[in-house]
Amino acid sequence: MKRSSAEKYTAFAPFYDLLSAEHPVYGAGRSRLVGSLALSAGDQILDLGCGTGLNFPLLQNRVGPGGRIVGIDRSAQMLAQARKRAQRQGWDNVILLQADATTMVASEVSAQIAEAGGHGLSGIGLATYSLSLMSPWERAWENLWQLTSPEAQLGVLDMQRPSGLSTPMIPLARVACWLGGADIEVHPWTAVGRDCVDVRADSARGGHLQVRTGVKPAGRR
Template sequence: MKKPTPYTVSARLYDLISFEWPVYGAGRSTAISLLDLAPGSHVLDMGCGTGLNFPLLQRQIGPRGSITGVDASAQMLAQARQRADSAGWSNVTLIEADATAVNPAALTPHQRFDAAIATYALSLMPTWQTALLTMISATRPGGQIAVVDMRTPTGAAAVWTPLARLACRLGRSDIEAHPWSDMPQRLARVRSASVRGGHIQIRVGSVGRDGDSVPERDAALDPPRQR
């Protein structure tokens, strides 16, 4: 019997209960803005869920580009397919797979992606490092990797820490995972941003010519705070 994912029951309600508008949408929009994808780009969305990244990605890549969404939950993918079909996006491919076990070659039968993104997904995975390496392997040299995930708020926003921890616990995310931490060793020119009092961390880096690590790292890039 197939093991249920955390969102087997809540997939249909996910967009309503995920605090997308007041909190977590800011991380998606910041990351995709930093990617600044060219029209016609091909993007891997690892742990795509219900496809909340799709509208923002489509605005950049256009109909000549494509999105390949990967998720372990058939129920979440059903919502993603409904989103794509309702919008008339024929350039979306959905794959039901465990991001920590899928073969990168199975995701890119013809050519590697121009970019890969994971938003609030890696912290759900005990072996998120494997999923990150798969994203890198599936992306062409010079392509971009974006990771958006959570940590405890800092500074004045630390007062919201109990609520942030509760939200992560309900979603079965590990707020202490910090899955962006391997990116400076794996990618070149890693740019960083944070929103919502540091609760949401964004990293975007480039795949090196050897497909692995390049030592250069940019200073932090913090866009204007989103409210």
């Protein structure tokens, strides 16, 4: 029987960090995304589809112990790895919630965040290598929007096929997508350009990694 993307994602949870090619390839995208945001000590960041918490070290360096990281993921196994990462580092400012970003009710999740000691809405919302795992990803984007405050900064990092001199990376890209069940053809970063203002575009690894950041327009719900 063919595994669904959710089943693949969960099955690889204990080995995800080792198999994800983070250091040679995908960490570059995380660094560019976090570096493109105006983050300050004390900020609260929503990490939608946080997985094992690979974003957490970069975010902790920017928001400090007075800030908060809210990680949401549909996989209990991935969240278990994220929790271990936070515990090892002594990060007590991480809130982890299990929810499916495509079906959750934003108001209910916001209440859960507040109950856990955070702000109901975050000033920064991120989706890194996660929207391409979700179907329909547009619903997850809408929930990211609803769980962030007015004029929040939003960032999306995801994958497309490498091109140019990086064309030989296509087999690696296919393996990475197979591991998590991602759809490399959906290009979810386009939502940032469509819905946000002050959009910044960046890329890495021959265009394989696409980074978009922007700001929610004032007055738009």
